[in-house]
Amino acid sequence: MSILEQLNPDQRKAAAATQGPVLILAGAGSGKTRVLTYRIAHLIQEQCVTPWNILAVTFTNKAAGEMRERVEHLVGEIANDIWIGTFHSICARLLRYEAEHFGLDRSFSIYDEDDRRAAMRRVFEAYNINDKDLTPRSVIAQISRAKNAMVDPMTFATEAGESANKKLIADLYTAYEADLRRNNALDFDDLLVETVRQFDNHPSVLEKYQQRFHYAHVDEYQDTNRPQYMLCKQLTAHHRNLCVVGDDDQSIYQFRGADLRNILDFERDYPDAQTVRLEQNYRSTKRILEAANQIISNNKDRKGKALWTDGDEGHLIELVQCDTDRREAKFVVESLRQLTGSGGYAPGDAAILYRTNAQSRALEEELQRSGLRYVIVGSIRFYERREIKDMLTYLRLLANPSDDVGLRRVINVPRRGIGDTSLDYVQRHALNNGLSLYAAIGQLDSIEGLNTRAKKQIAIFRCIMEELSAVRKSAGLAELGQLVFEQSGYLQMLRDENSPEAQMREENVEQLIAFMTEFSDTREEATLQKFLEEIALMSPMDETEGNGNAITLMTLHSAKGLEYPIVFMCGMEENLFPTARTVEESRLNPQAIEEERRLCYVGITRARERLYLTYTNRRYAYGNMIDCEPSRFLQEIPDELFTVKREVVDFNPRTRQPGQSRFNKTSQRGSQQPGSPRRKKIVEKKNPKGVHYDWDTPQHPTGDLFSDLVDQDDFLAVGQWVRHASWGKGQIVARDGQGENMKLSIRFGPHVKKVAVAFAQLEPA
DNA sequence: CAGGGACAAAATGAA
DNA sequence: TTTGTCCCTG
Numbered sequence: 001m002s003i004l005e006q007l008n009p010d011q012r013k014a015a016a017a018t019q020g021p022v023l024i025l026a027g028a029g030s031g032k033t034r035v036l037t038y039r040i041a042h043l044i045q046e047q048c049v050t051p052w053n054i055l056a057v058t059f060t061n062k063a064a065g066e067m068r069e070r071v072e073h074l075v076g077e078i079a080n081d082i083w084i085g086t087f088h089s090i091c092a093r094l095l096r097y098e099a100e101h102f103g104l105d106r107s108f109s110i111y112d113e114d115d116r117r118a119a120m121r122r123v124f125e126a127y128n129i130n131d132k133d134l135t136p137r138s139v140i141a142q143i144s145r146a147k148n149a150m151v152d153p154m155t156f157a158t159e160a161g162e163s164a165n166k167k168l169i170a171d172l173y174t175a176y177e178a179d180l181r182r183n184n185a186l187d188f189d190d191l192l193v194e195t196v197r198q199f200d201n202h203p204s205v206l207e208k209y210q211q212r213f214h215y216a217h218v219d220e221y222q223d224t225n226r227p228q229y230m231l232c233k234q235l236t237a238h239h240r241n242l243c244v245v246g247d248d249d250q251s252i253y254q255f256r257g258a259d260l261r262n263i264l265d266f267e268r269d270y271p272d273a274q275t276v277r278l279e280q281n282y283r284s285t286k287r288i289l290e291a292a293n294q295i296i297s298n299n300k301d302r303k304g305k306a307l308w309t310d311g312d313e314g315h316l317i318e319l320v321q322c323d324t325d326r327r328e329a330k331f332v333v334e335s336l337r338q339l340t341g342s343g344g345y346a347p348g349d350a351a352i353l354y355r356t357n358a359q360s361r362a363l364e365e366e367l368q369r370s371g372l373r374y375v376i377v378g379s380i381r382f383y384e385r386r387e388i389k390d391m392l393t394y395l396r397l398l399a400n401p402s403d404d405v406g407l408r409r410v411i412n413v414p415r416r417g418i419g420d421t422s423l424d425y426v427q428r429h430a431l432n433n434g435l436s437l438y439a440a441i442g443q444l445d446s447i448e449g450l451n452t453r454a455k456k457q458i459a460i461f462r463c464i465m466e467e468l469s470a471v472r473k474s475a476g477l478a479e480l481g482q483l484v485f486e487q488s489g490y491l492q493m494l495r496d497e498n499s500p501e502a503q504m505r506e507e508n509v510e511q512l513i514a515f516m517t518e519f520s521d522t523r524e525e526a527t528l529q530k531f532l533e534e535i536a537l538m539s540p541m542d543e544t545e546g547n548g549n550a551i552t553l554m555t556l557h558s559a560k561g562l563e564y565p566i567v568f569m570c571g572m573e574e575n576l577f578p579t580a581r582t583v584e585e586s587r588l589n590p591q592a593i594e595e596e597r598r599l600c601y602v603g604i605t606r607a608r609e610r611l612y613l614t615y616t617n618r619r620y621a622y623g624n625m626i627d628c629e630p631s632r633f634l635q636e637i638p639d640e641l642f643t644v645k646r647e648v649v650d651f652n653p654r655t656r657q658p659g660q661s662r663f664n665k666t667s668q669r670g671s672q673q674p675g676s677p678r679r680k681k682i683v684e685k686k687n688p689k690g691v692h693y694d695w696d697t698p699q700h701p702t703g704d705l706f707s708d709l710v711d712q713d714d715f716l717a718v719g720q721w722v723r724h725a726s727w728g729k730g731q732i733v734a735r736d737g738q739g740e741n742m743k744l745s746i747r748f749g750p751h752v753k754k755v756a757v758a759f760a761q762l763e764p765a
Numbered sequence: 766c767a768g769g770g771a772c773a774a775a776a777t778g779a780a
Numbered sequence: 781t782t783t784g785t786c787c788c789t790g
Contacts, residue, residue: 060780088780113779188780255778356777361781378779419766454766537780557778579777599778622775622781 003074004042007035014276015039018047018215021236021270022243023263027307028292028605029283029563032245036217037067039243040082041074043215051081053214055235059223060539061086063561067219083213087228088188088537091195094209095186096529101205102198107400107529109185110536114389116140116187118405123175134168143173147189148225148257150196153177182436184402189257192227199234210238220561221246221266225257233269242270248303249296252557252599264303281307281605283563285314288611291637292604298636299594316643318612319634323649325359325571325619329366331648332568335612336372336551339566347373350566351552353559353603355577359570360553362620367551375547377554378540387490387505388512392535394484398469399528401438404430408437411461414493418461422454438465464488477526478517485509556603567607569600572615573628593632600633 004012011031014024015038026032040056043049058064064084072079083090092110099106111119120136146156153174160166180187186194199206216236218224221244224232236242246263254260267273281289289309296302322328332352339345352363360376367374382388390413397406412418423437429447430440440447441462444455464487472480485491490509494502519534520526540558552564556577575583578596585592604611615630 086780191780253778253780256780358776415767417766421766539780555778576777581777596777620781624781 002042002046004038007031007038008280010276010278010280011035011038014278015042017243017274017276018043018241020240021266021273023221023266023270023273023275024243024245024278025275025303025305026245026247026278027281027305028247028250028602029281030278030307031282032219032247032278033063033067033070033561035278036219036243036245037070037074040071040215040217044071044075044078049214051075051078053212054082055090055213055216056082056084057087057090057216057218058084059086059220059561061089061534061537061542062539063219063541064089086537086539087224087231088191089533091191091231092533092537094195095191095198098198098202098205101202104194104198105184105400105402107184109183109396109400109403109406110191110533111180111185111187111405112536113140114384115185115405118408119179119183119185120172120176122405123172123179126175127172129172139169139172139176142169143176144189145257146173147193148227150193150226150230179404182402183404183406184400185405189227192225192231196227196230196234199231206234207238209235214239215241216243218242218244219246220250222248222251222260222263223253223258224262225253225259229259229262248301249299249305249598250560250602252560252595252602254595260301264301277305279305279307281309282311283608284309284605285312285609287314287317287641288604288607288609291317291611291641292601294638294641295597295604295633295636296601299597301591301594315610317637317641318610319642319645320612320614321630321645321647322614322616323618324625325362325616326366327648328570328614328616328619329362331614332363332570332612333366333370333372335568336566337370339610340372345566346549347551348547348549349564350568351554351559351562351564351606352568352570353554353556353606354570355556355579355599356571357555359576363553363570367553373547373550375544375550375552377544377552377558381540382508382511382543383535383538385505385508387494387509390490391481391484391509391512392532394468394488394490395481395528396532397438397465398472398480398484399532401465401469402436404437410488411458414489416457416461416489418454418457422450422458425449425454426458438462472528477520477528477531478513480528481513481516485513556599559606560602563606563608565608566610566612567603568612568614569603570614571619572613572631572634573619574631576619576628577631577633597633600631 004015007015008031011034014022014026014035018039024032024035026035036056040054043054044051056064056067058067064086068079068082068084071082085093095102095104095108096106109115117136117140120140124136146152151159153170156173157167157170160170180190213235216232218232223246232242232244244263244266248260248263251258251260251263267275284292286309289307293307320328320331322331336347336350339350340347354360354363357378364374364376383392390410393406393409397403397410400406408423411423425447426437426440428449429435429443430437433440433443435443441458444450444459447455450458468480468484468487471483475483491506494506494509516531519531523530540554556569571577577600578586578593582592582596613634615634616628618625618627620626
């Protein structure tokens with residue numbers, strides 16, 4: 001009996017269609033991962049295909065690992081020979097394998113967003129750009145767009161025509177590319193674009209892979225961009241067994257170049273393609289599915305399909321209006337406490353989804369208070385922490401000494417007294433002699449302008465790097481990490497700082513080194529190169545420790561491909577979801593809203609049994625309150641799918657109608673009252689031996705922040721009614737969160753020299 | 766060159 | 781509320 005017997009008829013059809021191009025249009029929850037794994041298992045076990053001849057592209061590394069495991073479960077260890085990975089990791093691998101043929105240095109660095117920006121800043125300096133509305137960031141974005149469209153600098157320049165602005169961008173693009181080349185570095189976009197280009201220029205190399213990959217699979221095809229599309233085409237040109245799986249309704253990465261046409265036009269690109277639709281949903285209840293179907297039916301740009309299920313009607317969807325974002329968080333946490341208590345669910349059954357990472361803060365605070373177990377996917381990314389990036393940059397520099405961006409990042413961390421001025425001299429020398437910065441600091445004596453002190457310090461740095469470089473070959477990975485930590489002086493720097501934060505950073509680095517040990521133990525080829533590459537290409541999902549028994553918090557984007565019995569979608573508000581930018585754009589182009597709508601569709605279809613949609617009347621943005629309107633997407637769900645709408649408000653309901661804004665119109669969007677400045681500032685109060693400030697105004701409904709404040713020994717606070725305050729190095733900002741009347745008095749300790757206080761005076765309703 | 770303070774700007778999402 | 785940059789002083 002075939003293993004495909006375990007699939008439903010449509011799924012079986014999809015998995016059994018192994019010859020020629022195949023498009024599997026798989027709705028949410030229709031079991032597409034299952035189809036893919038069974039298809040691959042079927043190829044190996046029943047069609048005697050060598051695993052080595054199979055390629056599978058997934059969306060994250062985590063998904064890759066899971067797919068390999070599932071296939072292995074079906075066919076055994078030979079599954080190890082399948083090429084499974086993300087586009088980026090596969091490309092990085094190809095570029096290194098074929099480096100010699102491609103004329104590349106295989107030790108290239110992979111630049112992330114930060115590195116890219118740093119590189120662009122250098123280009124800005126070289127071009128003396130002071131234009132206010134031209135930022136490295138915006139230029140990078142344009143370059144990235146160009147790359148994703150496979151437009152190289154020369155073509156870009158040609159297309160620029162007479163537009164001065166475009167011409168300038170073209171120049172910057174050219175310079176940026178040259179810089180990266182010099183640094184022996186590739187950015188994320190390059191990994192894809194470079195692979196496609198190299199294959200174009202080296203058909204014989206491409207041929208090898210075309211022969212090799214008898215069967216290729218691409219998951220989440222709706223989110224492929226131009227170079228990824230080309231790569232699929234290139235690799236499968238010989239055997240033509242390309243199987244793509246996707247759902248046009250779940251395309252949510254247009255902002256990074258994903259092109260919906262790739263999936264919409266698949267049948268046109270491959271006229272002999274077979275198309276299989278998977279429309280039976282095995283995940284959600286009827287009501288949840290209905291809500292999703294209704295919402296997505298408002299989109300025009302889609303192939304059109306109707307998901308159905310023969311599952312239960314299920315619970316009604318909870319629609320909850322909350323007074324503030326804090327109240328929203330409280331509601332979510334209260335509900336979760338019930339669901340995981342008497343409700344019989346486990347914390348791991350629930351996910352809290354939101355549009356922007358910033359929203360996680362309020363939720364996290366409440367969760368922390370509740371003691372419920374939770375994990376946040378990707379908000380403070382481990383590998384983007386300063387100390388981790390510094391350490392990784394040292395390692396990167398060891399692997400690739402041409403990496404100027406890396407060298408600039410670490411040469412003066414910890415402080416070695418090597419400042420910008422000295423570095424400029426080195427830079428000049430490097431430029432004049434066609435050297436990398438690292439090579440340049442090997443010729444200190446021929447560098448003009450450097451003073452002896454700087455020379456000495458640079459020599460020390462170089463010496464450290466040389467020594468580390470010497471042990472690199474003989475030392476194990478983790479050992480090298482430890483050596484870098486110690487020899488660079490980084491550890492000492494943290495110890496000297498002698499603060500809890502520094503302590504934390506030290507622990508983080510230790511965690512990194514522990515991961516290096518694990519990496520060596522679990523990989524066959526645990527080179528520094530591979531280690532750096534794996535980390536560079538990690539997604540937030542990959543970074544998160546799988547914690548099966550914790551509530552998961554993440555962005556809607558991160559939730560793609562996952563499912564939970566319970567799903568909360570928070571912040572269902574105009575200008576947040578859809579985002580303000582999208583709302584703005586949609587005024588001119590109504591289609592612009594469609595990607596957000598798909599994102600909403602993705603969110604809803606994550607839910608198996610219970611779905612909660614929450615929105616607020618007001619929420620914090622940049623530290624002040626803004627008013628909010630319910631998201632248009634909520635109106636696209638038929639009322640009968642909802643429970644009676646609930647409203648949760650902060651206490652003190654007597655003074656207000658539930659759900660009604662506390663403020664009158666004039667005070668709402670911060671409009672100013674003539675003659676009475678909205679914000680009053682008191683700055684620079686000298687503080688010889690402690691200062692006492694008092695404000696006295698009527699009453700204020702919320703907050704007891706002072707319990708936090710009193711613990712700081714630097715100052716003492718008395719009173720109540722203050723919602724928010726913060727303090728930094730000798731600087732304290734206190735303001736009332738609601739913009740209403742407040743009463744506050746704070747006494748500062750003697751060594752606080754200056755105080756800046758800002759508070760809002762708003763008109764009460 | 767380093768450290769601090771004042772001030773401005775920011776955050777959509779992510780390999 | 782947080783982060784980055786510019787300018788000043790020792």
